[in-house]
Amino acid sequence: MRNEYSADRGLTESELAADWHTQFGRWFGEAVAAGLPEPNAMVVGTADAAGRPSARTVLLKGYDPEGFVFFTNYDSRKGVEAAVNPYASLVFPWFPMQRQVVVAGPVERVDRAATQEYFASRPRGSQLGAWASTQSRVIGDRVALDDAYRSAAERFADVEPIPAPPHWGGLRVRPESVEFWQGRASRLHDRLRFRLVGPGEWAVERLAP
Template sequence: MRNEYAADLGLTEADLAPDWHSQFARWFADAVAHPLPEPNAMVVGTADARGRPSGRTVLLKGFDADGFVFYTNHLSRKGAELTANPWASLVFPWFPMQRQVTVAGRVEQVTRAETEAYFAVRPRGSQLGAWASTQSAVVPDRAALDAEYRAATERFAGVEEVPAPPHWGGFRVRPETVEFWQGRAGRLHDRLRFRLADGGGWAVERLAP
């Protein structure tokens, strides 16, 4: 079967939406329709105060003209690194479509109201897990983690709405660059980047592959 996102289609400046978030919305809709197993999966890269990097895959939970939002334990490794060094990169690796989106920008915490609104619609098991897990901390064994989960289950037994833990919440990556990568034959890929320019406007640049 022919891949509708085959390399010969390419990506030209004329193809782009007028802004990065509209272009991302187009490609994200394509990824959902493809369908990919986890179209909202993205690799989040952070660095500590000394510049030592780390990365992991998380799920995108929202995006608009202000940026990309994900949620996590603020005491986790990524949470601690973002507190010490509030910059991050994102990579959306949509390999079956020969597409990739990369983002770099400054990070801020979302409002508590946003965190609580999102936490309220999470599955109850995930809510309890947020209370049970001291994310990124060393634990003695699986039994200890299961015991914490049972304790959280008992703690909130009979409670209709589990509250969001005070150490849990969202981060918003406000991009300074958003690059759209389309695979092409001969490794002469198309790379078009929206870059935040001085004065707040966005420049569109073509990068060599």
Template sequence: MRRDYTERGPLLEADLAADWRVQFGRWFAEAVAGGLPEPNAMVLATASRGGRPSARTVLLKGYDDHGFVLFTNYDSRKGTEVAENPYASLVFPWFPMQRQVIVTGAVERVGRAETDAYFAERPRGSQLGAWASPQSRVVPDRAALEAGLAEARERFGDADPVPAPPHWGGLRVVPETVEFWQGRADRLHDRLRYRRADTAWVVERLAP
């Protein structure tokens, strides 16, 4: 049963955890418990070397003190953009809860061992699809994609697991700011932001 999130209390500085990771964990757990569809869905915004932005919805695959991790084809648009301009923003749009989490920071590739471990857990169809799809490139038609999948099936046969492609792997957004946004009446929303200052984090309130 869907919960009613139309009435929420304030988000005050005294309510926040000591660090952003613990606070994110609290809100993420509440999003999961609340039955939100794909609570790990997040909008990833990147920009080219020339500053032209692009955005898309991707899935969070893990987070820790070092940042938020997703996986992708490094030759995709987002992959090439972060190679040219290694900064990004994430938005977790938990609309039914009147909440958002907004992250900004640098982007780095995760280690190959971490990529291989995650890739081995993916469904076989997804493993083959990573080899078959030239992500973000123009293709002539659907048949070309199906042919690529058939070629991948023939190439790997019954191999288990299928290895991760060299052009496929993880990206980690290393936070410089993490903002917790909670809707309030009269558009006087609560916006509390953790901001990295050298080796410490400061919390500051932003006007809505």
């Protein structure tokens, strides 16, 4: 695909922002402006206590210099793995722009106030779904899920706002590395990585493609 983000356009050290979150904001804003579907979609990789990996796509709900935040059921597979092996990787696959951002770092829960604030902003149906779904658990059939949803709707029929379930909340990935990958011709891609080398200190490195 040849456009303003074609293989003729690279990423040089002189163009890179002074810090990873400014650079991410720049690229994320360009992904939004380009009309990419779900530009905040990211692949989240976690691993269990034995190191067996799993991955899935979730939506980024916020980022700042402290890291990247998404929300989930803490009893889900990713929630459990993030608790027993608190390290994760994120990949933002902006294919039409021949770009990706790869993040790795430790995972922590956000405070409960932040969870409640975000949960209150969700559509009521999504709020009820969070109460109804035992995410990642085996269920008998679709009827069981629909019944659980109806039960949640009855339980909270006169409740406003619906509180966040105690087993549901935010996770923050605090980056130790953030790689910005720009596709180039002949597979000679540009890969520039911010790597944490000390408290508040980052090194910028170019990686071979």
